[in-house]
Amino acid sequence: MNRIVSALIVFVLFVTPVFARNHPLKRHVRKEVTSAARVSDLPAYRQLIMAIMLPLRNESTLTALLQQINTPSSPLYHQFLTPEQFTKEFGPTEQDYQAVVRFAIKQGFFVYKQHTNRILVDITGSTAQIEKAFNVKMGLYKHPVENRNFYSPDVEPSLDLDVPIYRIAGLNNFSIPSRRLIKRSFNARLSDVVAGSGPSGSFRPSDMRAAYYGSGTLTGTGQSVGMLEFDGYNIADVNSDMGGVAYTVPVQNILVDGASAGSDGDDGEQALDIAQAIGMAPGLTSVRVYIAPGNSAIGTGDVDIFNQMAVDNISKQLSCSWGWSPDDITDDDPIFKEFAAQGQNLFVASGDAGKYTGNNNNDSSYPAEDPYVVAVGGTDLTTNGAGGTWQTETAWSDSSGGPADDGFAIPSWQVGVANSNGASTAIRNVPDVAAEANFDNIMCDDGACTYNQTGGTSYAAPRWAGYMALVNQQNMTNHGTTLGFLNPLIYPIGFGAAYTINFHDITSGSNGHPATVGYDMVTGWGSPNGATLINTLTGAPTGVGLQATYNPTYKTPACTVVSNSCDSGPTLLLGRGNVHNGAEQNHPNTINNSCGDGNSGVFHSYESNDRLAVASVSGGLLTAGTKATITATVWARKDFESDSLDLYVTSNVVNPTWVYIATLKPTKDAQNILSTTFTLPASGNLQAVRAHFRYEGHVNPSACGNSSGGEYDDYDDLVFAVN
Secondary structure, three states: OOHHHHHHHHHHHHHOOOOOOOOOOOOOOOOHHHHOOEEEEOOOOOEEEEEEEOOOOOHHHHHHHHHHHOOOOOOOOOOOOOHHHHHHHHOOOHHHHHHHHHHHHHOOOEEEEEOOOOOEEEEEEEHHHHHHHHOOOEEEEEOOOOOOEEEEEOOOOOOOOOOOOOEEEOOOOOOOOEEOOEEOOOOOOOOOOOOOOOHHHOEOHHHHHHHHOOOOOOOOOOOEEEEEEEOOOOHHHHHHHOOOOOOOOOEEEEEOOOOOOOOOOOOHHHHHHHHHHHHHOOOOOEEEEEEEOOOOOOOOHHHHHHHHHHHHOOOOEEEEOEEEOOOOOOOOHHHHHHHHHHOOEEEEEOOOOOEOOOOHHHHOOEOOOOOOOEEEEEEEEEEOOOOOOEEEEEEOOOOOEEEOOOOOEOOHHHOOOOOOOOOOOOEOEEOOEEEEOOOOEEEEEOOEEEEOOEEOHHHHHHHHHHHHHHHHHHHHHHHOOOOOOOHHHHHHHHHOOOHHHHEEOOOOOEOOOEOOOOOEOOOEOOEEOHHHHHHHHHOOOOOOOOEOEEEOOOOEEEEOOOOOEEEOOOOOOOOOOOOEOOOOOOOOOOHHHOOOOOOOOEOOOOOEEEEEEEEEOOOOOOOOOOEEEEEEEEEEOOOHHHEEEEEEEEOOOOOOOOEEEEEEOOOOOEEEEEEEEEEOOOOOOEEEEEEEEEEOOOOOOOOOOOOOOOOOOEEEEEEEEOO
């Protein structure tokens, strides 16, 4: 850990109290249980997925650290923690965690996952086991609003365990997550000018980039966006949502709680989330789709996804287009605090039902209302022609907002927003920002697409996550780190004299609350005003070189400016040699044409290496002698077991001597994303890596040539600058 961070933690430990552990457990039984009609006992054999959650340690220290991390004048500003550092300083102890694991096993539960940050112990068990272990009686009750029954314990759980427990997630399914997505009613208003470039004038995802960013060079290279989803999707629907615009961003699925990656017949939400982020940031290193089962009980699917996002710490911008009513409004806060400590931003759709009612059972306004997330409202956007720049914007009448239903206290950065806009002086106000959400979008669901029929803040949240990837790309280049939690940074901008050059201030329209000059509870501070907001947040560009360009001197893609990463991007290495239907531009893309590709086969039926990237493990600038990650996107033939990827590095691009790194194997046919960590050479300001994707044969110490002939082999180099 950074020595300054360590010093602060030691200091605060002496001046703040130790976290107080709270027993017995509370807030597991909804008040509706006492008034709802009990239908029956929950069958003794019924299996439930649950998570036993442990409290963080040293919470007052963590609170102080988070304030320092987000204060520009602090020496700890943007000194983010790794998951390992967070666990060491604030996670439950290994002793307590293993005590909970042993307790669960002793009670007959199956412990199906242990998390490295020690916050969750994931278990499954029968009703009979639950009732015995937690001293409750599980029953089925008639839901007071929805046409279904829900299960719940009759009393608060208690455990015969001398270890602090935060809560037991999954003991009821009173609230089910709902999409922030609605279809246009007959009388719903469309934009006066439908100016999208998609079918029937609908907005393509790429239109949002043109409207909110413009024609700049930032593409999100080096950044990943993470999506929270309840149920899987068909990649064909993502492709259709793009409105005919091709993309090469790798989409990776991370399954939790036994989820399936495929659609169950309704994947419109999931597909559009992915497409909107890619449309805004077409050079992303990846979109990571975290999927829980569609029938997840609140408190299990959500916490398991959020916790995996924190443990992975790969996606610094996260998006959630779902809402629900939690048992306890602090359910996810331990994980949200880890997000903040690690520099991860969670964007959450505010909802699509207009002004909040004050009752979260009606609004499902969580987690948008939580102070640790960026809540995103909706607008009605008009552009200067099809696929054109921003022209004007009004508040979308269905955009949800207002003082938080669950009464979260107003955070310090939001104090001062209340005026004639109706905002609260005591309660957290929603939303923070906004983006296009009206009924003028593309929506593809299980193979069927509609145009100008679907809207929702579901569109707005992933658009902001994509925009944040552009912000973080530039901040990495300028400062060697990501930006961290956005709200403490944008509220001072909103209160300042430069507000209207950084945001589109949306002053017309209403959701029950009026859109006003400055902050309002329909659109927050408004939508982003192009590169101006990015430059205000990060400083002006100082050599955006994260995406490589073809360098005629070296005859290969190169990043000649030092940054945190260098990525060949989606097109420079696509294909192989002169292969049929997929010739690689500037082939062979090896230093001084030193090693040629094979030309046999057909594009994307046989081998090709399509993308190559190098990134520092620390997140800082690429530096000689430090750890880095090399990632290759390759295309493997049907009998992929015969394919291998050999990786090499050199410290001298003028007269390269290649050093072998590793050989990686594809795990399936078609596209594979293969990655490993290595140490950059200790000398040389301009270094390079080579990827040799081969059919059969063996590793060649010279990094060129294949004993099996090499007619299907692809060689690609990537040159990059280091400190």
